[in-house]
Amino acid sequence: YNTLSDTPPAHNHFNKLEDLLEFLRKYDFSLYYVEDNKYTKLLKSLVSKIRTAFRDKIVDFIDQNLIKEYHSFINEDESVIDLFDEYLSSLINFYLFPPDLTSKDEGFQVSCEILNFIKLEDFFKIKNSEVIEKNLKSPIYELRKCSEIRSFRDKIRSIKLCMKKIVGVVKSINGKIPGNEEIHPIFVYCILKAKPSNWLSSNKFLQLCLPEEDQKGENGFILAQLEVAIRIIESADKHNLKNYNFEKHILENEIN
Numbered sequence: 678y679n680t681l682s683d684t685p686p687a688h689n690h691f692n693k694l695e696d697l698l699e700f701l702r703k704y705d706f707s708l709y710y711v712e713d714n715k716y717t718k719l720l721k722s723l724v725s726k727i728r729t730a731f732r733d734k735i736v737d738f739i740d741q742n743l744i745k746e747y748h749s750f751i752n753e754d755e756s757v758i759d760l761f762d763e764y765l766s767s768l769i770n771f772y773l774f775p776p777d778l779t780s781k782d783e784g785f786q787v788s789c790e791i792l793n794f795i796k797l798e799d800f801f802k803i804k805n806s807e808v809i810e811k812n813l814k815s816p817i818y819e820l821r822k823c824s825e826i827r828s829f830r831d832k833i834r835s836i837k838l839c840m841k842k843i844v845g846v847v848k849s850i851n852g853k854i855p856g857n858e859e860i861h862p863i864f865v866y867c868i869l870k871a872k873p874s875n876w877l878s879s880n881k882f883l884q885l886c887l888p889e890e891d892q893k894g895e896n897g898f899i900l901a902q903l904e905v906a907i908r909i910i911e912s913a914d915k916h917n918l919k920n921y922n923f924e925k926h927i928l929e930n931e932i933n
Contacts, residue, residue, distance in 0.1 A: 694727060694765070698772035720773075721885050728765055728886075735761045759830070766829035766886050773885075774878045781877050785911070789872040792913055800909075801862030805850050812850065813867055816842040820871035824879055829886040832879060833896055836903065840864060865906040880907060 701720075735758055797813075798806040816839040823835040843863050847855040855863075868876070883900055891897050 694731075694768060695772070697727070698768060702772050702775075717881075717885075724769060724885055725888065728762060728888075731765055732758050732762060763828040763830050767827040769886065770827045770829075770882050774875070774882050776875065779878060782875050785877050785907070786872055786874055788910060788913075789869050792869060792910065793872070795866075795869060795913070797863065797866045800866050801859065803847075803851075803859055803862070808850050809846055809863070810866075812846045813843070813863070813870070816840075816846070816863075817867045817871045820867055820873050824873040824875050829883060832883055833899065836899055839867060840899075843867065861902055861906070864902065865909050868906050869910055877907065880904065 796806075797803070797810040803809065819835050819839040819842065823832055823839075826832045826835055840860060843860055844855060847859060847863070873879070880900075880903055883903070887896060887900060
């Protein structure tokens with residue numbers, strides 16, 4: 678981290694970052710990301726300091742004329758700093774969360790596959806649940822796509838878009854905007870049906886890159902929703918799904 682306080686050309690800073698991330702991957706520090714322990718906290722602190730250092734210096738690296746040209750054809754809400762920050766988060770994802778499934782990722786995906794017989798009404802008794810269930814292909818697709826996205830911002834956007842589409846489906850069928858108590862169970866159902874790959878890794882990556890100041894904001898709320906959804910799917914069993922011959926359905930899906 679101290680090397681980032683020097684002032685060589687910008688590409689040297691990125692080389693330093695890549696060296697650091699390569700070091701962390703080589704020595705398996707990131708293996709601990711699936712657990713809440715001191716390694717996770719240290720890694721989160723390190724990532725936060727790296728991103729802050731780059732955000733503070735990136736303006737000095739770029740020609741001001743290029744920044745003006747950039748803003749002439751890009752939405753004003755997206756700054757050059759944010760653009761580079763997304764690049765940094767993509768690098769962190771690439772080095773610390775490789776695409777090959779961890780055993781926990783694989784276990785979660787298999788759980789979604791095995792529990793695929795569950796219906797929406799098992800999570801929540803909502804008006805026209807069968808009709809709503811048939812119209813959730815688009816939000817389910819967004820969650821599948823989210824697993825393949827590398828950057829923090831784009832992953833968050835994909836989850837937000839999924840929830841927005843859920844709201845649209847319920848509103849179009851039931852004629853009113855649903856509250857969070859309706860949206861969240863449908864969100865859980867969509868995750869289950871999406872059977873996303875690397876989903877636990879994606880969750881930990883998002884938690885790792887969420888700035889501390891955003892934890893009580895909209896993004897923090899979304900990640901809390903995601904965490905609860907994962908726990909609900911992981912805890913689904915015959916005690917809270919009494920409408921099924923649970924063992925029979927599990928066996929059939931395991932065979933499939």
